[in-house]
Amino acid sequence: MHIDLLRSGSKSLPQQISETMAQRITSGLLQPGARLPSVRNLASSLKVSQVTVSKAYAELESHGHISCSQGKGCFVAERARMSLDAGTGWQDGYDDFLPRAQLWRNFDYSKVEYPFHMAAIHGDLLPLDSIGATMSTLVTEQPELMASYGNFQGDLELREVMCRHLQGHGIHLRSSDLMITSGTQQGIDLVARTFVGPGDTVYLEAPSYTGAIDVFAGRGAEMIFVPMDNEGMKVDVLTKLCDRRPPKLIYTNPTFQNPSGVTMSISRRQRLLELARSYRCLIVEDDPFSDLYFRKPPPPSIKSMDAEGHVVYMKSFSKVIAPGCRIACVAAGGNILSRLIAAKSASDLGSPLLNQKAVLPFIARKYEAYAEQLRTALRGRMEKAAKLLKQHAPQGVSWNLPEGGLNLWLQLPTASGISRLHELAEQEGISFLPGDVCYSGEVPSRHIRLCYSQMKEADMERGLRLFLRLLDKHLSSVR
Known part of the structure; x- marks a missing residue:
């Protein structure tokens, strides 16, 4: 079993082991009844003492995640024992590098009313009829779109339309500063894979978006969660934390935050940007909901105040018009964007061109009235x-x-x-x-x-x- 351990991290080794295994259990990566490695074997593979593993297992058992029996070993707690196909039993011992997968579990409700x-x-x-009609016309009249990979950075015409939309919200950029992604989830993943490595410090709001936590955990980052109040992330607390652990990246969902619904005040947005400047780090500003305000528009985005390229801004469009099309944009400056485009090219060879062309007319001509x-x-x-x-x-x-x-x-x-x-x-x-x-x-x-x-x-x-x-x-x- 592979677990990334931060030897100089703020958490003890037993705590890191127990938390990672607990997350694997609760997200279904370790099934009920699955046998865990012996204390001796896990200690050997992780290069820690057997006492360290014993403490981790004791912590897991105290929270009901596992059950241990003298002479038999430790097993994932069996709320609902799942039988294993004898022909695939070898897979249980095949190491992976997934520390948790909570987002995957969130979509597993096919029979829920x-x-x-x-x-x-x-x-x-949602405007599904309008977008569906456009897609049908494209398939009939331009079937060659299904034979094209498209540009790694995304369709130029769509980028120009999105650029105008963002300019209308105070974000000054060019279409060349944008990349189309398959949803903001891919954008978060590309940033993490490009700029975050094992042991790097990533700050997030507490609570934070599950999908982002999964991604940063998968990179072996040391995630530090910053408390919130009704003005969003407590930047004064973040500042004190950064004095001890300088940030590699700060992830925030500042507008109608997922899951809390809190909106970060303009003063804290400004202070957060100042902090990123002082530590020469990136802010990932995840913005799926700013168009969905009820009474008055939210404060300006952090990206709109960014003159030095510290903010990687992510805006989902498919979230509010057609989630199945998986269309979002990432805005970044300088060679930060170039490196993200390189990462995307290795990831998927570019987002589907047909989907980009299907949503383009709606975003260009109907989006504002629809919103x-x-x-x-x-x-x-x-x-x-x-x-x-x-x-x-x-x-x-x-x-x-x-x-x-x-x-x-x-x-x-x-x-x-x-x-x-x-x-x-x-x-x-x-x-x-x-x-x-x-x-x-x-x-x-x-x-x-x-x-x-x-x-x-x-x-x-x-x-x-x-x-x-x-x-x-x-x-x-x-x-």
């Missing part, structure tokens, strides 16, 4: 969800209403039993995102995320009522 777990927009609100209508629809859904919470949420449950985006971030009175609540909800056809996956796993989270935009409005209301009744019953049982 009320999917509150996924930050997405229901198809009835205004979408904001109205999403605000209505958020307000209905908030009303139901106010009427039916159990005592001790709290939340803050977001000014935009897709999610509500609920704080429960206790972290106890949230995994059990998750199981009970799934039995009722309901899913939600446990807050634990939005951290690196040190402390159990009392939070859960609910998305109010993924279902038809009536289904959302019905599912939320059902969930709140279930939550009330659950909290009564653990008090």
Whole structure:
């Protein structure tokens, strides 16, 4: 079993081992009933003492992740034992380099009737007919698009359209400063693979986007989570942390943050940029939701204030028009972008040209009017969800209403039993995102995320009522 250990890191070696294995277990990379390496073998492969591994296993057992038996060994806790095909048993001992894969687990709800777990927009609100008609015409009239790889940097015409959109939001750049990616998830991955190596310090908000945590964990980075308040990441705390551990990269989702919904104030955005300048590091500004404000536009992006190329800005378009098309852009300056394009060329030979051409006319001519209508629809859904919470949420449950985006971030009175609540909800056809996956796993989270935009409005209301009744019953049982 491969685990990247930071010998000079802020966490002890037993803690690093136990946290990595716990994340592999909770994300399904280690199946229930799977046999773990012996203390002797794991200590040998990791080049640590057997005492170190014993402490890690004891920590895992104390949290119910594994069970150990004298003379038999240690096994992943068996909530629901899964049988293994005898012909593929050899695969269990085949090393991989995945420390966690929580994002993968978040999409594994094919039979759920009320999917509150996924930050997405229901198809009835999306312009699928318009984009589908364009794609159909392209396939019929320009079938050669399906035979073309396209430019590694992305279709020039689409980049020019996106460039005009971003210029309208105060980001001064040229089309040559943009790269098209297959969603912002690919953009995060390209930045990490290009600029982050084992032991590099990456700062993130606490909580943070699950997919980003997965990516940086996969690079062996030392992730340090910075607390937030109602103005976003506490930059004063970040500054003190940077004095001890200089940053290689700072990842932020400053506008209607996923999962918390908090928006970073303009003063903190400015201070964060000043910090990046002083440490000569990159900021990754992930911006999927800034067009989805309810009352007034959010503060200007950090990228709009960046004159020296410290900010790599990522904007998803498919998120709000057609997620299946997987279209986003990455804006960066100087040879930072050149290196990202080189990384993308090795990754996928360029995003699908047909998809880029399919979304282009809509973004060019219809996006602004559509975004205004979408904001109205999403605000209505958020307000209905908030009303139901106010009427039916159990005592001790709290939340803050977001000014935009897709999610509500609920704080429960206790972290106890949230995994059990998750199981009970799934039995009722309901899913939600446990807050634990939005951290690196040190402390159990009392939070859960609910998305109010993924279902038809009536289904959302019905599912939320059902969930709140279930939550009330659950909290009564653990008090």
